[in-house]
Amino acid sequence: MHPDSKKPAFQKVLVIDDNPTDRYIANRILQKYHFAEEIVLLESGTKALEYLKTLSDVPEELPQFIFLDIRMPEMDGFDFLDHFANLPQCIQEHCVILMLSTSSHPDDLNRIESSPYVYQFLNKPFDKSNMEELEKRFVSKRM
Amino acid sequence: MYNKLLERQLKRHFGNKSIPEELTEFLKTINASYEHYAQDRLMLERSIDISSEEMIELNNKLKEEGENLKLINNSLNEAQQIAKLSNWTWDFLSNRFTCSNEFYSIFEQSPSCLMNRYDDFLKFVHPEDQEKTLSILNESLQQKKDFAIQYRIITPSEQIKTVYSKGQVFIGKEGDVEKVYGITQDISARIIAEAKIKEGEDKFLTLFEKARDPILLLDDRQRFINCNNAAVKILGAQSKEEVINRLPKDFSPEYQPDGQLSSEKSKEMDRLAFTNGNTQFEWVHQRMDKSEFLVDVSLTLIPMEDKNILMVNWRDITARKKDEEELLRKNIELTKTNSELDRFVYSVSHDLRAPLRSMLGIIEISKEDTTDYIMLENLSMLKDSIHKLDGFISDILDYSRNSRLDVEHEPINFDDLLKDVTKNLKFMGTLNRPVDISFQVKNSQPVYTDKRRLNIILNNLISNAIRYQNSQNPNPFVGIEIDTSDTETGIIVKDNGIGIRSDLHTKIFNMFFRASEESVGSGLGLYIVKEAVERLNGKVMVESEPGQGSTFTVRIPNK
Numbered sequence: 001m002h003p004d005s006k007k008p009a010f011q012k013v014l015v016i017d018d019n020p021t022d023r024y025i026a027n028r029i030l031q032k033y034h035f036a037e038e039i040v041l042l043e044s045g046t047k048a049l050e051y052l053k054t055l056s057d058v059p060e061e062l063p064q065f066i067f068l069d070i071r072m073p074e075m076d077g078f079d080f081l082d083h084f085a086n087l088p089q090c091i092q093e094h095c096v097i098l099m100l101s102t103s104s105h106p107d108d109l110n111r112i113e114s115s116p117y118v119y120q121f122l123n124k125p126f127d128k129s130n131m132e133e134l135e136k137r138f139v140s141k142r143m
Numbered sequence: 144m145y146n147k148l149l150e151r152q153l154k155r156h157f158g159n160k161s162i163p164e165e166l167t168e169f170l171k172t173i174n175a176s177y178e179h180y181a182q183d184r185l186m187l188e189r190s191i192d193i194s195s196e197e198m199i200e201l202n203n204k205l206k207e208e209g210e211n212l213k214l215i216n217n218s219l220n221e222a223q224q225i226a227k228l229s230n231w232t233w234d235f236l237s238n239r240f241t242c243s244n245e246f247y248s249i250f251e252q253s254p255s256c257l258m259n260r261y262d263d264f265l266k267f268v269h270p271e272d273q274e275k276t277l278s279i280l281n282e283s284l285q286q287k288k289d290f291a292i293q294y295r296i297i298t299p300s301e302q303i304k305t306v307y308s309k310g311q312v313f314i315g316k317e318g319d320v321e322k323v324y325g326i327t328q329d330i331s332a333r334i335i336a337e338a339k340i341k342e343g344e345d346k347f348l349t350l351f352e353k354a355r356d357p358i359l360l361l362d363d364r365q366r367f368i369n370c371n372n373a374a375v376k377i378l379g380a381q382s383k384e385e386v387i388n389r390l391p392k393d394f395s396p397e398y399q400p401d402g403q404l405s406s407e408k409s410k411e412m413d414r415l416a417f418t419n420g421n422t423q424f425e426w427v428h429q430r431m432d433k434s435e436f437l438v439d440v441s442l443t444l445i446p447m448e449d450k451n452i453l454m455v456n457w458r459d460i461t462a463r464k465k466d467e468e469e470l471l472r473k474n475i476e477l478t479k480t481n482s483e484l485d486r487f488v489y490s491v492s493h494d495l496r497a498p499l500r501s502m503l504g505i506i507e508i509s510k511e512d513t514t515d516y517i518m519l520e521n522l523s524m525l526k527d528s529i530h531k532l533d534g535f536i537s538d539i540l541d542y543s544r545n546s547r548l549d550v551e552h553e554p555i556n557f558d559d560l561l562k563d564v565t566k567n568l569k570f571m572g573t574l575n576r577p578v579d580i581s582f583q584v585k586n587s588q589p590v591y592t593d594k595r596r597l598n599i600i601l602n603n604l605i606s607n608a609i610r611y612q613n614s615q616n617p618n619p620f621v622g623i624e625i626d627t628s629d630t631e632t633g634i635i636v637k638d639n640g641i642g643i644r645s646d647l648h649t650k651i652f653n654m655f656f657r658a659s660e661e662s663v664g665s666g667l668g669l670y671i672v673k674e675a676v677e678r679l680n681g682k683v684m685v686e687s688e689p690g691q692g693s694t695f696t697v698r699i700p701n702k
Contacts, residue, residue, distance in 0.1 A: 019497070025504035032511060071493060102496040105489040106595070124497070125504030 009135045010036040014063035016048045016080065017041075017100075018072040026067060026126055035131050036064070045072060045080035052091050062094040065134070067126065068118075070101040070108060077101075078108075081115055092117060096138070100124050145170065146177035220244055227329035234322050236315075249306060249329045251298040269295035269303065280310075287312050287320055293330070305334045357457040361442075363450055365390050365413060377459060379430035391455075394428050396435060416442035416453050425460070437461045481547055492540045499533050527663075535665040541599045542667060545675045548595075555590045555597060557625045558582075564601045568609055578609045582623035590632050590701060596675040600683075601634070603668040604695050608638035610663060613690065616640075631681075632699045639692040648685050672697075 013036040015026045023041045030039050040063060042048045048066070055061045070077035077099055084092065096119045099112055112121045122130055145153070149170070153162060162170070220243070223229055229246035233239075247254050250267055268276050272294040283290035291309045298304060310325035351358055357374035359367050370386045378394055380386055386394075391413075395405035415422045423441045430436065438457040445452050506522050506529075513519065561582045568580070605621055612619040616639055626633040643651060643658055650656050652673040655666035672695075676683045681699035 019501065021501045022497075022504065025501060025508060028508045029504070032508070071497075102493050102500045105486065124500035125507060127504075127507060 008034040008037045009139050010064045012036055012038040012040065012061070012063040013065040013067065014040045014042065014048060014051070014095075015067045016043075016045060016072075016077075017067070017069040018043050019069070022069070022124065029126060029128070030131070033128060033131050035135070045075035045077070045083070048080065049083050049087070052087060052095075056088045056091055059090045059094055062091060064094070064096060064138070066095050066097045067122075068097055068099050070099055078111060081117055084117055098122055098134075100126060145174045146181065148181075149174050149177050224248065227332075228326055229328070230324070230326045232322060232324050233310075235319075236321055246327060249304065249327060250296065251300055251302075267296040267298065269297055271295070283310060283312065284320055284323075287314055304329050304331045306330065356459075357438075359386070359455040359457075360445075361391070361413065361453040361455050363417070363452070365410065367391075367455075368452065374457070377430070377436065377457065378428075379432055379434075385431070394430075396427055396429050399427055412440070412442065413453060416444055417451065420444045428457070437464055484547065485544065488540060488543045492536050495536050496533055499529050499536075502529050531663060531665075535667070538665045538667040538671060542671050542674065545596060545599065545671060545678060550678055551593045551595070552591045553594050555592055555594060557584045557587075557590075557627075560594070560597065561601065561623060561625075564598060564605060568602075568606050576619070578612060579618065579620040580605070580609075580623070581620065582625070584625045584627075586627050588627040588629060588701075590627050592632070592679060592699060592701070596679055599675050600672050600697060601636075603672045604634075604636040604697075607664070607668060608636055608640060608693070611638075611640045611693075613639060613641050613692070615690075627701075629701065631701055634697040634699070635694060636697075637692065637694040642689040642691050642693055643685065643687040644689055645687070648687065651685065652683070 013030060015023055015030075017023050017026065020043075023043070027039055027041055030036060040051070042051060045068075052062070068077050068080060075083075081097070084097070097117050099118050099121050100123075101108075101121070102124050109121065112118050144150075153170075223243055223245035227245065227249060229243045229249055231240065231242035231246055234241070244254065265273060265277065276292060276294045279290055279292045282288070289309070289311050291307070293305065293307045295303055295305050306327055307330045308325055308327040310323045312320045313322040313324065315321035352371050354371055355373060357371065357377045359370040359374050362368050366388055367386050367390075368388075370383055375381075375383055375386060378386060390406075391409040392406040395409065397405060399405055399408055401408075409426075412422060412424060421441065421443045423439070426438055426440045427435050428438055437460050439460050441456045441458075443454045443456070445454050503526065506526050510519060510522055561584075565580045565582075601623070605623065608621040609619075618639075620639055622635075622637045624633075624635040624637070626635075647658055651658060652669050654670045656670070657664065657666045673683055676697055676699065679699045681697060683698075684696045685693060686696070687693035
């Protein structure tokens with residue numbers, strides 16, 4: 001995979017992170033490697049839930065991946081997951097959640113592991129190899 | 144015809160001549176006399192015979208009685224000797240003092256030296272007892288009264304004896320005391336024995352009274368018959384009298400914590416002790432003021448002459464129970480504090496590391512945006528510095544967690560653990576070349592230990608092996624060998640890196656020790672390894688030679 005040289009593998013991804021720098025990095029890397037055609041950047045879980053709800057009638061518009069930061073003010077990643085559980089089933093089925101953070105407490109890791117909505121935990125920063133792995137797994141599955 | 148004696152006389156006188164007729168009447172009279180004489184003599188002889196027989200008999204009897212008397216006398220002497228009891232008579236008319244042998248024995252005198260005066264006797268009396276003894280004797284004589292007195296004497300052999308004397312006064316016709324009959328007994332042995340018994344009793348009583356734990360005696364009717372001061376005190380009573388004759392249930396709340404009636408349960412416990420000899424249980428008692436206290440009760444059966452009683456020991460465990468609860472509470476608090484602290488350390492480390500992760504992200508992006516060689520070099524150095532700082536934060540986190548968190552016991556799958564650890568380490572060297580990491584798990588016995596600490600140990604040892612690879616060596620490798628046995632787990636991490644000088648082998652496990660200027664770590668890695676291994680009761684050893692490589696061996700006992 002080389003930058004600027006291919007068609008994006010996915011339609012849309014959603015990045016939820018309160019840190020502007022991290023949103024910037026995620027945006028740049030995802031763009032650079034053409035991971036998705038559309039990258040939606042949101043600074044809080046509340047806004048993300050609102051956004052997802054507006055798309056419940058148009059499931060094809062839903063993001064295939066949600067990159068979710070754990071530590072955020074007000075609503076943290078786990079609070080978001082709790083609310084996510086109450087969203088319509090079509091949203092839950094359509095979106096694959098990946099949780100991102102730096103060092104994580106073992107309790108957090110256990111919670112992530114036991115959550116039915118989280119596909120994987122990733123250490124920041126999100127990088128090329130992570131994207132390659134996801135593409136390999138989800139694109140091939142789709143084909 | 145005539146008496147034989149007369150016939151003989153007549154024959155001698157007349158011979159064969161016939162006796163003249165005229166003598167016949169006369170002879171008849173004489174013959175009669177003869178006859179009487181014979182009869183009298185016979186009587187006399189017979190009475191002599193009888194008398195002498197009686198005499199003999201009397202004599203024998205006397206002899207026998209004499210012997211008996213002697214025997215009795217001997218027995219008496221013997222008895223007196225055994226009892227150390229003497230008898231005596233003091234005759235005031237003749238001023239004579241007579242006594243049995245034992246009296247001399249008691250006073251250690253010979254029978255030849257008579258004691259017939261007060262003074263003779265008083266000189267033996269213990270000086271401390273003289274006044275009292277004298278006054279009692281004088282009083283007895285003046286008031287013509289019998290006396291009984293106990294006093295001490297000092298014998299010629301300087302033995303102190305305690306004697307008991309009893310005297311009976313005999314009053315004559317004149318109304319004066321004529322004689323005193325008495326006994327004197329050496330009662331030293333009894334006094335000593337009594338003193339010993341008393342000493343024993345005193346000791347026992349002191350033990351009972353002074354015992355710190357309350358002790359009570361309970362009879363077979365469930366009544367307290369005695370108790371010590373500690374019992375009085377714990378019950379908040381004023382005196383023993385408030386406790387004695389009352390029942391255990393009188394000093395208990397109506398119900399015990401298990402819901403049983405105190406009156407019922409106490410009877411049951413007593414019965415148990417009477418049958419089994421002893422029993423032990425916890426009991427809530429009540430003071431006079433109705434406040435409650437918790438005791439450990441032990442009942443012990445004590446057989447007495449007439450009936451069995453129970454010794455009741457109380458140990459106040461109210462404070463102990465309180466302490467236990469306090470300890471439990473503190474423990475919970477501490478656990479809470481510990482886990483809060485753990486969270487705090489995590490949060491801090493997260494907040495410290497998050498910006499570093501962002502920086503790494505920016506570096507990744509910037510690397511893609513430039514082809515400038517110097518810029519790329521600078522970015523690479525920046526990245527190394529960030530990794531170093533990140534590693535340092537990670538080490539501090541590991542150290543903090545190792546020192547605070549309890550050791551866990553979970554099943555360990557070494558293959559998974561090693562894959563997990565090595566996955567993130569492969570490309571970490573500064574030389575930017577892959578290191579050959581191989582591992583071998585032998586004798587896969589199930590191992591239960593602390594996974595997190597094992598992770599810290601392996602992670603540090605393996606990352607050191609990679610970090611300090613030898614640039615002269617074209618094929619850097621790290622070999623990890625796990626050997627599990629019934630008793631211990633052996634971990635060997637071997638590399639062909641730069642090695643460590645032997646004089647530094649003892650120092651490398653010290654906090655913040657760095658072997659050389661080339662060291663890139665925090666100086667905490669091996670210190671944390673040692674700390675973690677020690678928390679698992681294990682040992683870590685090093686073998687290394689500069690230029691040849693290092694081998695770290697860890698031995699952890701299985702739990």
